[in-house]
Amino acid sequence: MSKNFEVLIIGGGPAGSTAGALLARAGMSVKLLERAVFPRYHIGESITTSCRGILDYLGALEKVNSRGYTSKSGALLRWGKEDDWVIDWTQQFGPDMRSWQVERADFDHVLLEHARESGVDVVEGARVKKVIFENGRAIGVEWVDPESGETLTTHADFVLDASGRAGLIGAQHFNNRQPHEIFRNVAIWGYWDGGELLPNSPTGGINVVSSDDGWYWVIPLSGERFSVGFVTHKTNFVERRKEFTSTEDMLHAMIAESPTVKGLMAQGTFQGQARVEQDFSYVADRFCGDGYFLMGDAACFLDPLLSTGVHLAMYSGLLAAASISALSHGDVTQTEAQSFYETLFRNAYVRLFTLVSGFYQKHAGKDRYFALADSLARDEGVSENTPDVAFGEIISGGTDMREAADASGKASESIDKVITDQQQRKSPVQELLDAAAEAQERARLAADPHERLTPDTAIDTNDLYDADNGFYLVMEPRLGIGKAALDA
Template sequence: MADSDKDVDILVIGGGPAGSTAAAMLARNGFNVLLLEREVFPRYHIGESLLASCLPTLRLSGAFDAVAEAGFTVKRGSVFRWEQDEWLLDWRRLVDQDAWSWQVDRATYDDILLRNATKQGATVTEGATVRNVIFDGDRPMAVEWTQQDERDVIRTTTFDFLVDASGRTGVLGKKHFDMRTPHELFQNVGIWGYWTGARLLPNSPEGAINVISSPDGWYWHIPLADDRWSVGLVTHKQRFTESRERFDTLDEYYLDMVHAPDSLRDLLKGAQFEGKVRAEQEYSYVSERFCGPGYILIGDAACFLDPLLSTGVHLAQYSAMVGAASIATILRDDMPEQEALAFFDYTYRRAYSRMLVLVSRMYRDYIGMDDYFGKSQLLVHDDGHSERPVQSFTRISTGLTDVREAADAEGRVSTAAIVEAAENAKDDAAKANLKYIGGIDMSPVWNIWRDPLGPDTAMGDIRITAEPWLGLYREATT
């Protein structure tokens, strides 16, 4: 139950898609929410390609209409040219006619979501940097923070529950607890820029992202609004360091690399480069814990995954939805805190791990799309095995499997299946002898779910419901 002596019911650190979604959902369900965001929006951010799963969370947060009116490019699938194969993933054929999303300008998209949090009743303070989290035993009870225009004035805000959506900054996971474990497999660098006048690969679905593999890594090619294109390369940090030395500037390196693959060079023929190259380390990691007494970590604050399957915004908004439902249930005294937090950890950890397995297999032991899609089918419920393997993969990679499992307890694949796939990824990687890619240690992901019977038995009858309000619901047992 909320403590009336506290300044707010819930304090959210960070106003990206995770934080703004959680704040909006909690505020529109009647809670007093304060969101502290370090930057002043709009601000630039990479990660423009959304999965179909983002639409239901946008509707639940109240932001859907504003996003729909922003004029973003509609996305209905993807094309992967991965090694010797071409995957044509048309969501309308492989999922259903209503499966779509957007390719977005993140400065605009994130700003819409942050303004929506205010519209739903949350208090949003921009230019606010959290300096310290104050604990009472194991439970956070206040944060100390400053504003850009008054850096010498330390403000203190008390709360009942803390949501860490601080992204890679990691106010709790990195700075306070120091509990992040990197995935050695994905120590990559992303280098990208923007173009006008490019085109998509033949037979691409409307607004599709094109992904092209190469010996150096892989490329993304994304159609944004107004004939603007996001084009980037992801490569291992060591390969980047070695290749970069041959060029005087980062721009020269980038332009040489994006014209190396024949297929990408054809897509950029006649296109105009805007003239600014950006680079960023994209080291994947996972936190030892996603939650604890009085707090949760959502989005990149909890874990980060290589962007190969465009999972960033999906995991942000999905974890925000599950987290908001769990917190609302706790503060209404509808379920013990430990049980609700266990469901949050169980649900978010499964979603992250399933995507992690898919991405790691593409990097490490890809031997063909039939084998790859066949293994992916084992990560969905047995009922899904009546469909083609490529359909199962597409449902997972659109994020819709995660959304379905959160609301449908009976439709969840067993945790044992995900654990087995994760452990196989670990074992196979140990045998791999690639020059730059090491083994992937899955143990941090499944540190509390080693007994495959435990979590499914405990969580199997809990699901998320939005009616009459957002929360967790336990099915009656007979």
């Protein structure tokens, strides 16, 4: 007989809404506390195809389809000194492999309302002060009721932290969040009415354009609206900011410094405010523990180069809901559920982090990036036709979904083998990662000779947790965790 756990979720973004809707639909009692009142602005517009599959499973796909978002089928990269190269998911994997370019304020609102309609008790405008622990286990939260202003205490069997970069458990309670020094970046961006994409861009695809000291994004939103931004290391941003009287002047100057991006926006009209946000990458030492799960940005944040933030959020929400569902049915022990969650979520983050790290060596060439992606995907059926397919699968989120459902455990085992091989010999993949780290260090030293990369902040390609644990994601006939060892 299953147990109907009480679950408390902090944060109503894609991670919190995904987990909340799934658990409520599974019969759990779920309360979600969101600090903002939706819709609220949030950076990020480009969505991976994996999110489409999760939305379908959530029962929210038609709601998202009805919003009129730009249909996205991939990306065009003008990176380093090479010719443009295109990743078109519909050509690689079929016509249904597509997603959207969304306005996150609207997209997140749709997901939160779907969670509410699924049975989640959503409280907006609620400020969570702290997570309560007893004997090492999370048992509830203290929060401020938006109507009465009272500080309340709510207990639960599980606390799911989707508080984003605030990180109530990882950053504030345990203080176990580790920054990645090579990605201490800053983004500056704004919106244009009118503009165009580069020739040969896949339908609705993002354009990513490198420069000597950073990279640009050009994202086609609904209508004729474009999101355009520039990402650079914080030391470069701070120095360049001194040249301008406003962030708007700086944004226009950054756009003008790229002949490519300047040309794409030549017929566009800038719409108001320029925005700035730190894109400092980090990862928590642990993604879960007794009574709690860290989801999305509360657990880790990655440079937005490959547009994987919403994927990691929704994927972690799916995994957390599967873990609690499996526990409710007695399918796994608490330790097994934690191993399942930590393995799959951390492997997803490390794989993407490793790929992005390689990209920052801009002159390595696409063949080296494809080789890196192929080694990280490690599935004979993925890249047997063309070398770009593994890359396309990883940036679509498909590799993570495939690994999660791999009952044999071979996907996790093969990734572990890649890391082991890299430890034993310096492969072309490892050389690429080493070169990326060295290039970033040289850039930092040029901007600030006193800021040096220490050994403990270098790229770690052996950051995988218990890769061969035998657990896998089950979605039918109900959400849960399978045990390969017991099912064999």
